[in-house]
Amino acid sequence: xxxxxxxxxxxxxxxxxxxxxxxxxxxxxxxxxxxxxxxxxxxxxxxxxxxxxxxxxxxxxxxxxxxxxxxxxxxxxxxxxxxxxxxxxxxxxxxxxxxxxxxxxxxxxxxxxxxxxxxxxxxxxxxxxxxxxxxxxxxxxxxxxxxxxxxxxxxxxxxxxxxxxxxxxxxxxxxxxxxxxxxxxxxxxxxxxxxxxxxxxxxxxxxxxxxxxxxxxxxxxxxxxxxxx
Numbered sequence: 396x397x398x399x400x401x402x403x404x405x406x407x408x409x410x411x412x413x414x415x416x417x418x419x420x421x422x423x424x425x426x427x428x429x430x431x432x433x434x435x436x437x438x439x440x441x442x443x444x445x446x447x448x449x450x451x452x453x454x455x456x457x458x459x460x461x462x463x464x465x466x467x468x469x470x471x472x473x474x475x476x477x478x479x480x481x482x483x484x485x486x487x488x489x490x491x492x493x494x495x496x497x498x499x500x501x502x503x504x505x506x507x508x509x510x511x512x513x514x515x516x517x518x519x520x521x522x523x524x525x526x527x528x529x530x531x532x533x534x535x536x537x538x539x540x541x542x543x544x545x546x547x548x549x550x551x552x553x554x555x556x557x558x559x560x561x562x563x564x565x566x567x568x569x570x571x572x573x574x575x576x577x578x579x580x581x582x583x584x585x586x587x588x589x590x591x592x593x594x595x596x597x598x599x600x601x602x603x604x605x606x607x608x609x610x611x612x613x614x615x616x617x618x619x620x621x622x623x624x
Contacts, residue, residue: 396623396624397410397528397533397555398410398411398622398623399556399585399621399622400619400620400621401585401616401617401619401621402420402422402436402618403427403428403591404419404421404428404449404588405418405419405444405449405450405537405538405558405560405587405588406420406421406428406450407587408437408438409526409533411496411499411530412496412498412499412528412530413496414440414494414495414496414499415437415438415439416438416441416442416526417436417440417441417442417457417463418441418442418535418558419442419443419444419450419451420436420441420453420457421450421451422436422453423452424448424452427590427591427618428618428619431618431619433453433456434456434460437461438457438458438463439461439463439464439496440464440465440494441457441458441463441464441465441466442467442526443465443466443467443471444521444522444524444535444537445471445518445519445520445521445538446468446470446471446474446510446511446512446518446519446521447510447511447518449591450538451512451513454475455475455478455479455480458475458483459479463482464483464484465482465484466484466486466492466501466503467484467485468485468486468488468503468518468519468520468522469487470510470517470518471512471519472486473485474512474514474518486503487503487519487520488503488522489503489504491503498529499526499527500527501525501526501527502524502525503522504523504524504525504548505542506522506536506537506539507521508521508537508539508540508566521537521539523536523537525548525552527552531553531554531555531556532552532554532555533555533558534548534552534558534579534581535557535558535587536557536559536560536567537560538565539560539566539567540566540567541571541572541574541575543578546578546579548578548579549580550580553580554579554580554581555581555624556583556584557581557583557585558586558587559575559576559585559586559587560572560587560588560589561586561588561589561597561602561613562588562590562591562594562595562596562597563594563595564595565588565594568597569601569602569605569606569613572586573605573609576606576609576611582610582611582612583611583624584606584611584613585616585622586602586614586615589615599615602615603615
């Protein structure tokens, strides 16, 4: 089993194989996550999907505190090194990194989205992550539009669950996320990138109803809440 903890927006942690994987930390500037202490979140690895501030804002502070290794594209890697982060691994789309614990591997896969660093400079190509472990595999879409490339993920990897953006406006909305779940062949979905700002607020009950109508389950845990999959 994997324990998933939702920290708000697109930030979530996965405890698997004795390791803590943290994705896209954006906590201290998220008004909806005031009860979450970024300085108490565990991390052995931090995986960043792209460079926008609402995905990297707490990455440096958490990495320095925990000594976690940060995985990202090359442009984010260069930015991290300028912030004094030494435990970082530069990657690019299609690359796979081996992680310690549980025979884990993380592959950086395409996403269809823009990307710029908090200082306004180029943030490289946006991506998502496919993580394979002995407890099963999962996919994090990152910020993306629906794209048929997702079918390649479904055809190559049997997924236990997927984290898909559902907030619309800047990413996929609920309907496209349902289609994405079909493309990747996954029935269990953690919704991310919703509610944080007015343009991405969603009706939780309606979103879950639409997923149920498609024969799939959408999880929208409270911020700070956990589930096991």
